[in-house]
Amino acid sequence: MSTPGPHPGPPGEQGLRLTPFRGLRYVAERVGSLAAVTSPPYDVVVRPDGQRHLETADPYNVVRLILPDAETPQARHGKAARTLAAWREQGVLAADPDPALYVYEQRDGDHLQRGVIGALRLSPPEDGVVLPHEDVMPGPVADRAALMRATRANLEPLLLAYRDGDATAALVERTADTREPLLGTTTEDGVHHRLWALTDPAEIAAAGADLAGRQALIADGHHRWATYRRLQAAHPPGTPWDFGLVLLVDTARHPLRVRAIHRVLQHLPPARALDAASPFFRVRALPGRTLDAALGELADAAEQGNAFVLAGGNGFHLLDRPDPGALDRHVPADRPPQWRRLDATVLHHLLLDHVWQVPDSPDLPDEIRYIHTADAAVEQAVRHGGTAVLMHPVREPVVRELAEQGVMMPRKSTSFGPKPAGGLVMRSLDLG
Numbered sequence: 001m002s003t004p005g006p007h008p009g010p011p012g013e014q015g016l017r018l019t020p021f022r023g024l025r026y027v028a029e030r031v032g033s034l035a036a037v038t039s040p041p042y043d044v045v046v047r048p049d050g051q052r053h054l055e056t057a058d059p060y061n062v063v064r065l066i067l068p069d070a071e072t073p074q075a076r077h078g079k080a081a082r083t084l085a086a087w088r089e090q091g092v093l094a095a096d097p098d099p100a101l102y103v104y105e106q107r108d109g110d111h112l113q114r115g116v117i118g119a120l121r122l123s124p125p126e127d128g129v130v131l132p133h134e135d136v137m138p139g140p141v142a143d144r145a146a147l148m149r150a151t152r153a154n155l156e157p158l159l160l161a162y163r164d165g166d167a168t169a170a171l172v173e174r175t176a177d178t179r180e181p182l183l184g185t186t187t188e189d190g191v192h193h194r195l196w197a198l199t200d201p202a203e204i205a206a207a208g209a210d211l212a213g214r215q216a217l218i219a220d221g222h223h224r225w226a227t228y229r230r231l232q233a234a235h236p237p238g239t240p241w242d243f244g245l246v247l248l249v250d251t252a253r254h255p256l257r258v259r260a261i262h263r264v265l266q267h268l269p270p271a272r273a274l275d276a277a278s279p280f281f282r283v284r285a286l287p288g289r290t291l292d293a294a295l296g297e298l299a300d301a302a303e304q305g306n307a308f309v310l311a312g313g314n315g316f317h318l319l320d321r322p323d324p325g326a327l328d329r330h331v332p333a334d335r336p337p338q339w340r341r342l343d344a345t346v347l348h349h350l351l352l353d354h355v356w357q358v359p360d361s362p363d364l365p366d367e368i369r370y371i372h373t374a375d376a377a378v379e380q381a382v383r384h385g386g387t388a389v390l391m392h393p394v395r396e397p398v399v400r401e402l403a404e405q406g407v408m409m410p411r412k413s414t415s416f417g418p419k420p421a422g423g424l425v426m427r428s429l430d431l432g
Helices: 049-057 073-089 138-151 166-178 201-211 222-233 270-277 291-302 324-330 343-355 374-384 396-405
Strands: 023-026 093-095 101-108 111-121 158-162 183-186 192-198 216-220 243-250 257-259 262-265 282-285 307-312 315-320 368-371 387-390 415-417 426-428
Touching: 073 093, 073 138, 101 166, 101 201, 111 166, 138 222, 158 415, 166 192, 166 201, 166 243, 192 201, 216 222, 216 396, 216 415, 222 243, 262 374, 270 307, 270 315, 270 343, 291 307, 291 315, 291 374, 291 387, 307 343, 307 374, 324 343, 368 374, 374 387
Parallel strands: 158 243
Antiparallel strands: 023 093, 023 426, 101 111, 101 192, 111 243, 158 216, 183 192, 257 415, 262 368, 262 387, 282 315, 307 315, 307 387
16 A cells, blocks of 8 residues: 655755754663663653653663653653753763764564655745644644753654655665664564664765655654744744754655554543444444454444444444434534545544543543554553544545645544654754
């Protein structure tokens, strides 16, 4: 399956402008292992258990920077800044001597993904160079902005998808196939990571020329992208805030995986959720089903229309065949048909807003939790006596079509991956 990759932009447009930077990286001799100091992106870490697991894996795990632990937001951000400064002073983190673009490889079984990490020039949204496809919430953007201000660093790269950058892709493949990497490590999830530095001015210039005039789709990191834009607007032109750390993957060569992001309604018991939903959906119990079997039932039902699996302490139940009249009444009619048919649209406008009346509000962050794996979502629902809403992935062409129309999907509608591991290379704004 081909993953969305916007095509070259209008003639004369600057397009993607990826610039080298002096990467800030862990000194291998100062940590237990490179794998033990990495972390998934901040919004993928399951809190609190996953966060504690990472913190205890190594005293220098990067989660202490991206999710610092303290009583107040101001205290958290200040703690991250002090921790980052201390690790640099102690030699735990050190800057590479020369500015570079970084070739990054992830191998997960038979799936191989390669791309290039650099500091991307932030162009105005109206230029259409970087296309978002999901809405964001102001709370996480404000939190990430305060953290970046305090640390003066981009601690983890966004994942951007583009297509048909032949010269850049050839450079990435040649580097990975013929050169010794800066580092290689296998993380706890079994993914093998390798990183190379490109410092040759001719190679950097060739990649820059190849990327000019091209567009990219935000595959992962919408809140961090909004944070980059917010911080750029708060500073005068010509500062390091005009750039943000990204991983660019040519999805014509390395298609991304598209997965769902599940919801956990911590305060809604499954019995109540099912009872309230039954007038609007066909509800079927899936007795004796394993999680994999329930997800298989969901995939079959999703071929015919909107469908969800509800899970918790009472097993698995399939919701499908929503009432067309209810959809007409509660799903906004001023958007394209592809948007109106999205599972996330139906979930938020019909089930969450009307049927269950569970607010998706930054003021009530504990009402809905967004979990990237189905097993973790079910475990969280059982633990809290709540309801897990298991989702089926959005089809990739729909993501592309909506992004090109400038139509935003509900937040957390998709999960593209593999996502870059945090902690392999960071960008300090004090280094350029």
